[in-house]
Amino acid sequence: MTDTWVEALAGGKADLERVSTAQKVADMIRSRVLKGELEPGLRLSEEALGTALGVSRNTLREAFRLLTHDRLLVHEHSRGVFVRVPTAADVRDLYTARRVIECGALRLWPAADKAAKDAVRQAVDFAVKGAAKDNWNDVGTGNIRFHQAITRLAGSDRLNEEGDRLYAEVRLAFQVIKETRSFYERYLVWNRTIVELLSKDEVDQAVESLAEYFRIAEEDLVTHLPSS
Amino acid sequence: MTDTWVEALAGGKADLERVSTAQKVADMIRSRVLKGELEPGLRLSEEALGTALGVSRNTLREAFRLLTHDRLLVHEHSRGVFVRVPTAADVRDLYTARRVIECGALRLWPAADKAAKDAVRQAVDFAVKGAAKDNWNDVGTGNIRFHQAITRLAGSDRLNEEGDRLYAEVRLAFQVIKETRSFYERYLVWNRTIVELLSKDEVDQAVESLAEYFRIAEEDLVTHLPSS
DNA sequence: CTTTGTAGGATTGTTCAACGATACTTCAAT
DNA sequence: ATTGAAGTATCGTTGAACAATCCTACAAAG
Known part of the structure; x- marks a missing residue:
């Protein structure tokens, strides 16, 4: 009958998972956008945001890539990342x-x-x-x-x-x-x-x-x- | 009547857009997965793939992040990126x-x-x-x-x-x-x-x-x- | 034989610096 | 008003370095 408590603990496995910094940053940005703190049209400068959040530019770029599919941000080649302006x-x-x-x-x-x-x-x-x-x-x-x-x-x-x-x-x-x-x-x-x-x-x-x-x-x- | 030819040319605007190396790499990986060349369960080593494709590890990581939402790859923290094994x-x-x-x-x-x-x-x-x-x-x-x-x-x-x-x-x-x-x-x-x-x-x-x-x-x- | 513990190796995740590429802005010339 | 050139800002990419994490192999203990 050991299976019961093993399964019960295994249910918490997801809580133990490491979360990458890039994922955390992406989640935070998404949350801010949805709360209206980052308004439509705002440009998210890698330099400024990376410094403010204390993460490297590469990590921030990874976070932006994670957010691409959400369509909350718009990634424009060579111009930067913007909060989408809904039309x-x-x-x-x-x-x-x-x-x-x-x-x-x-x-x-x-x-x-x-x-x-x-x-x-x-x-x-x-x-x-x-x-x-x-x-x-x-x-x-x-x-x-x-x-x-x-x-x-x-x-x-x-x-x-x-x-x-x-x-x-x-x-x-x-x-x-x-x-x-x-x-x-x-x-x-x-x-x-x-x-x-x-x-x-x-x-x-x-x-x-x-x-x-x-x-x-x-x-x-x-x-x-x-x-x- | 200049609007007609301007519009006709503008229709080709999308063809002129620069595509980042990360996006290209992501598209190529996706295509290979769908063609069955990268079979389910395969682990895509950053080192090996970055060297093979002639791109830096950071660029490859960006490509992996782009592919996350497709669910064709599985990104496991600290363990690498794998082609998904459908269940x-x-x-x-x-x-x-x-x-x-x-x-x-x-x-x-x-x-x-x-x-x-x-x-x-x-x-x-x-x-x-x-x-x-x-x-x-x-x-x-x-x-x-x-x-x-x-x-x-x-x-x-x-x-x-x-x-x-x-x-x-x-x-x-x-x-x-x-x-x-x-x-x-x-x-x-x-x-x-x-x-x-x-x-x-x-x-x-x-x-x-x-x-x-x-x-x-x-x-x-x-x-x-x-x-x- | 099985389980546990430890050390070493491989590689992922992140940071940093550097440089090329690209877009934007400003100013001058037409 | 339009075009062209120069300068600036910053994005996109590269590569090196190091910390963090996982995996493997081996030894010790039961």
């Missing part, structure tokens, strides 16, 4: 991709496991509680969790990863909008409608509702962004 | 993701533009011609194009990128199977069926057929791969 075209593309992925994942609701379904509901409950307390940060967080939970209904790590990537770009785009309260207020109503439809197993209607939500959220963003 | 769990996850994405994109067939629809048909035609000539390489290529064309029905660059990434992993997994002719022969029949259904605008049936195809292709692979 209306970006948003159109993002929402097209999200519509396919999230609506596709939502169709799997009937076959999804209980934990995945609960996560969808809990995200909306969290946002509702936030709204009752006038805590709009929580409402925004709940909205994020709701959409991530929908993608997770499919149960695919790869799909989750891509969904998170798309969502991060949406968050970057939303930073252009200074006042987001009214948007989240409205989105919460929508999300509650979707969850109610799901509770009644009206999946097709929920999918339609989600698609309609995407059309509206897309227009909200597009009207605030440069056309190119 | 049955990988394949399960891949096909779950592809089912959501490709079936979701296929639903958009009615609203898709003519060029995108033609690409789907042409891919199957190409494979059919290849089969008639006993050119199974062409059949395989046609299958790839078919699936890529389906994803492209949605018209989203981000979705195309992810679709291609997933497909590349599938190709890596398929390298475990030495003899693929019988698979592609069967898949071609399936693809033709799907195209016929689409021609009759029976989109729901086409989506169902594609989903069924994925279930079968998934089992084909899973039965040939290590469980972990």
Whole structure:
């Protein structure tokens, strides 16, 4: 019966893994971008940032390369690395991709496991509680969790990863909008409608509702962004 | 009317862009992996590869970082970079993701533009011609194009990128199977069926057929791969 | 024979300095 | 206003060096 405690400890293996400095730097930059601390258009000078973070230029370049696929930064040959300036075209593309992925994942609701379904509901409950307390940060967080939970209904790590990537770009785009309260207020109503439809197993209607939500959220963003 | 020729030349702008050595090295490694020249499990030594390619270790490391998101290589801290060994769990996850994405994109067939629809048909035609000539390489290529064309029905660059990434992993997994002719022969029949259904605008049936195809292709692979 | 501990070797991860390549800015000439 | 040249900033790459980490081999202990 030694296998039980060996397995229990092995579960913590991931926590022991060494993380390279380049990975740490990349994670930190990503986090700062998503918090709006590094605003769109900002140029990240290797010299300045390397000195500020106390890492070598080579390590920083490795971090930039790690971040390339996130599309939060733009790496321009010989000119440097910039925080991406989201455009209306970006948003159109993002929402097209999200519509396919999230609506596709939502169709799997009937076959999804209980934990995945609960996560969808809990995200909306969290946002509702936030709204009752006038805590709009929580409402925004709940909205994020709701959409991530929908993608997770499919149960695919790869799909989750891509969904998170798309969502991060949406968050970057939303930073252009200074006042987001009214948007989240409205989105919460929508999300509650979707969850109610799901509770009644009206999946097709929920999918339609989600698609309609995407059309509206897309227009909200597009009207605030440069056309190119 | 100068705008016409200026625009025509500007269309070639992308061809003039400088490409970093790191990017070139990454592209070359990716291509070699997909061609099966670097087989699953192989360890890519920085020293050996840097010397062989005539690039510095730092440049090679940047290339490895660029390749991380492709999931074709696995970067293990302090141990090096390896060509990924696909497992049955990988394949399960891949096909779950592809089912959501490709079936979701296929639903958009009615609203898709003519060029995108033609690409789907042409891919199957190409494979059919290849089969008639006993050119199974062409059949395989046609299958790839078919699936890529389906994803492209949605018209989203981000979705195309992810679709291609997933497909590349599938190709890596398929390298475990030495003899693929019988698979592609069967898949071609399936693809033709799907195209016929689409021609009759029976989109729901086409989506169902594609989903069924994925279930079968998934089992084909899973039965040939290590469980972990 | 199996397990543990230690030393040595290989190589990865990071830093640093240097230099070539490239883009940008400024100024002068047309 | 446009073009060309010079100067500057910094990115892209290289190579050397060293610390950190993993792996292997061998010896000792049970």
